[in-house]
Amino acid sequence: xxxxxxSSIPGSLPFLWQGMKVSLEITISAVVFGIVWxxxxxxxxxxxxxxxxxxxxxxVNLFRAxxxxxxxxxxxxxxxxxxxxxxxxxxxxxxxxxxxxxxxxLFEAAYYSEIIRAGIQSVxxxxxxxxxxxxxxxxxxxxxxxxxxAFRNMVPLLLTQGIILFQDTSLVYVSALADFFGAAYxxxxxxxxxxxxxxxxxxxYFVLCLGASRIVRxxxxxxxxx
Amino acid sequence: MAYNWHWGVFLQPTAxxxxxxxxxxxxxxxxxxxxxxxxxxxxxxxxxAVIGVLRTVPxxxxxxxxxxxxxxFRNIPLLVQLFLWYFVVPELLxxxxxxxxxxxxxxxxxxxASMVCLALFTSARVAEQVRSGINSLPPGQKNAGLALGxxxxxxxxxxxxxxxxxxxxxxxxxxxLNIFKNSAVCSTIGLLELAAQGRQLVDYTAQPYESFIAxxxxxxxxxxxxxxxMRWVEGRVRVPGYIGGK
Numbered sequence: 001x002x003x004x005x006x007s008s009i010p011g012s013l014p015f016l017w018q019g020m021k022v023s024l025e026i027t028i029s030a031v032v033f034g035i036v037w038x039x040x041x042x043x044x045x046x047x048x049x050x051x052x053x054x055x056x057x058x059x060v061n062l063f064r065a066x067x068x069x070x071x072x073x074x075x076x077x078x079x080x081x082x083x084x085x086x087x088x089x090x091x092x093x094x095x096x097x098x099x100x101x102x103x104x105x106l107f108e109a110a111y112y113s114e115i116i117r118a119g120i121q122s123v124x125x126x127x128x129x130x131x132x133x134x135x136x137x138x139x140x141x142x143x144x145x146x147x148x149x150a151f152r153n154m155v156p157l158l159l160t161q162g163i164i165l166f167q168d169t170s171l172v173y174v175s176a177l178a179d180f181f182g183a184a185y186x187x188x189x190x191x192x193x194x195x196x197x198x199x200x201x202x203x204x205y206f207v208l209c210l211g212a213s214r215i216v217r218x219x220x221x222x223x224x225x226x
Numbered sequence: 227m228a229y230n231w232h233w234g235v236f237l238q239p240t241a242x243x244x245x246x247x248x249x250x251x252x253x254x255x256x257x258x259x260x261x262x263x264x265x266x267x268x269x270x271x272x273x274x275a276v277i278g279v280l281r282t283v284p285x286x287x288x289x290x291x292x293x294x295x296x297x298x299f300r301n302i303p304l305l306v307q308l309f310l311w312y313f314v315v316p317e318l319l320x321x322x323x324x325x326x327x328x329x330x331x332x333x334x335x336x337x338x339a340s341m342v343c344l345a346l347f348t349s350a351r352v353a354e355q356v357r358s359g360i361n362s363l364p365p366g367q368k369n370a371g372l373a374l375g376x377x378x379x380x381x382x383x384x385x386x387x388x389x390x391x392x393x394x395x396x397x398x399x400x401x402x403l404n405i406f407k408n409s410a411v412c413s414t415i416g417l418l419e420l421a422a423q424g425r426q427l428v429d430y431t432a433q434p435y436e437s438f439i440a441x442x443x444x445x446x447x448x449x450x451x452x453x454x455x456m457r458w459v460e461g462r463v464r465v466p467g468y469i470g471g472k
Contacts, residue, residue, distance in 0.1 A: 002317040065403075065449040066442055067410035069421050074442075077425075078434050167303035173414060181306060195314045202306045209301035 008191040009200055012183075019183030022097070026179065027166045030104035034165075035158065037105065038112025043142065045117055056113070063110035068171055075103035076175040096177045100169075108165055115161060119154035120146060156220040163212050167205065180204070235431045236440065248427055255423030256444055262340055262419060263406045269345035270352050270405070277349065278356025279382060292353070299350035304411050307347055312339040312415045333417070340412035348405050355401065359394035360386055392463040399456040406448050420444055 044056035063071070079102075080095045123146050131141035170181040178186060181201055188197030236249040246254075280292035299307070312335075316324045327335060363386055371381030413422035424441035428434045 062446075065407075065446050067407035067421065067445060069410040069413065070424070070438075070442060070445060073421065073425065074438060077428060078438055081434070167301075170303040170305045171411065173305060181303070185309070195317050198306065198309050198314050202302050202310055205303055205306055206298070206301045210297060213301065 002195060004196060005193060006196050006200075008187055008193045008197065012187040015187065016180060016183050019178050019180040022172075022177065023166065023169045023179040023181075026097075026101055026104055026169045026172065027162065029101045030108050030165055030169075031158075031162045033101075033105035034108035034112045035116075037109035039116050039147075041109060041113035042116040042120060045113065046120060060110045060113055063107055064114075068107055068168055069174060071107045072100070072103050072171055072174055075099040079103075096172075096175050100172045100175065100177055104165065104169070108161070111161060112158065115154055115157050116150070119150035119157075122153060123149050153223075156216050156223065159216045159219075160213065163209050163216070166212075167209060170205075229435065231436070232433055233436055235433050235436060238431075241430050248431060251423050251427065252420070252440060252444065255418060255420040255441075256448075258337075258417065258419040259406065259409050259448070262337065262344065262412065262417070263409045266341050266344035266348065266409070267402060267405050269341070270348035270401075273346065273349035274352025275356055277353035278360070279387070281353065281357045282360045283378070296350045296353055299347055304343070304347055304408055305414060308340065308343045308411060308415060311343045312336070315339075336412070336415050336417040339415065340409070340417050344405060344408060344412070347408070348401060351401050351404075352398065355394045355397045356390065358397075359390035362393060363389055389465065392465050393468070395456070395460050395463050399453070399460070402456060403449060403452055406452065407445070410445075 041056045041060060044052045045060070047053055076096065076099055080099060083095070127145055127149065128141055131145040132138075136144065169179055172179050173182050173185070176182065184197045184201035185194070188194035191197075236252070237247055240246055240248055240251060277292045277295055280288045281296070283289065302310075316327045318324075319327065327338075330338075367385055367389065368381055371385040372378070376384065409419055410421040412419055413425070416422070418426070420441055424437055427437035427441075431437060
């Protein structure tokens with residue numbers, strides 16, 4: 001049986017916190033960009049302009065069919081070289097964090113757009129009709145009437161997707177970027193205490209995600225009764 | 227941008243001299259991905275069905291255990307779970323079992339850890355679908371079963387599950403697609419499935435675009451095949467009278 005030795009944890013807490021900050025940074029920027037880009041995609045997909053709808057559907061289906069690991073590998077191995085040769089950047093500039101954020105944002109936007117599309121479609125048709133009858137243009141009706149109602153109903157789903165995204169940020173491991181999990185793995189590898197550090201990382205993720213999903217569920221119940 | 231496209235590279239023999247072409251490597255990766263995903267999916271369906279049923283039965287203890295199971299597997303990232311199965315569990319097993327595991331072939335170790343990890347991770351999600359399928363049945367079905375003198379187990383077996391299973395085929399399709407995509411995570415412990423073969427192709431051929439495009443297209447193909455297959459199944463099991471039914 002394994003002899004546990006948890007002594008590497010206290011000393012490495014600052015390093016782990018640095019990693020956690022990277023994880024949170026990726027999560028928050030990807031959630032924000034993902035929701036903005038996802039909203040645009042959803043609007044394009046629902047628009048009456050054929051090519052726009054077709055383009056958005058293609059984008060969403062492509063990203064939803066490919067594993068996140070593959071998308072991240074594209075963004076770590078291929079896209080930086082492409083950018084270097086296109087914009088004449090200095091070779092080997094550390095673009096891993098930016099690549100990670102871009103990759104996550106573009107990937108998650110596909111999932112967000114499906115949530116947002118369903119949210120928009122769940123708003124009763126009469127709302128759009130009433131707004132048009134009041135003389136609003138399509139854009140005004142969307143912005144002032146439909147989207148605010150849609151987003152109110154979608155908040156729990158968007159937050160849940162954010163929790164999933166936070167868990168998925170651990171996959172930046174494929175680029176050796178030191179997020180929380182990467183940091184924990186490095187410490188465990190260095191001290192020969194991989195078992196303890198992996199268990200510790202798992203426990204932290206579990207507590208954070210369970211707590212966050214409980215809060216979301218509480219909010220969801222409040223929304224239902226309101 | 228000066229890039230030399232060279233799609234013929236897939237037909238060249240590999241630099242390792244193993245007599246295979248790079249295309250053979252890709253096909254090996256594809257086979258590994260499919261074998262891993264299908265075997266994990268079968269286990270996930272069985273465990274998920276049991277846990278999902280347990281979440282709906284009366285009795286606090288059973289449903290508490292099932293809830294804890296689902297929460298455990300849903301709130302830890304897949305990558306962390308994979309590393310726990312591969313690096314941690316063999317250390318925590320009784321000495322003899324752990325040693326036996328470590329003495330098997332490395333590829334078998336990677337495959338077993340990946341399979342167990344994907345299966346349990348997915349089973350928690352399947353369990354949620356099974357539960358919502360059972361809960362979506364009108365309560366009269368269960369009551370009618372019990373009133374006819376069925377035991378609770380018989381009511382599940384003959385009345386509720388046959389209906390619930392047919393109702394949850396569409397949501398299960400997306401879980402089935404997910405397991406193929408999630409299997410790419412297993413490249414991190416060195417299992418040579420499709421994504422890992424893609425990386426290896428980049429290293430060996432120095433043709434990154436061709437390699438990655440080919441692997442991405444392979445994932446798209448898997449997706450299309452699964453979607454058409456499941457659409458056929460959905461058509462066969464649709465329940466008349468329900469939305470989407472005949």
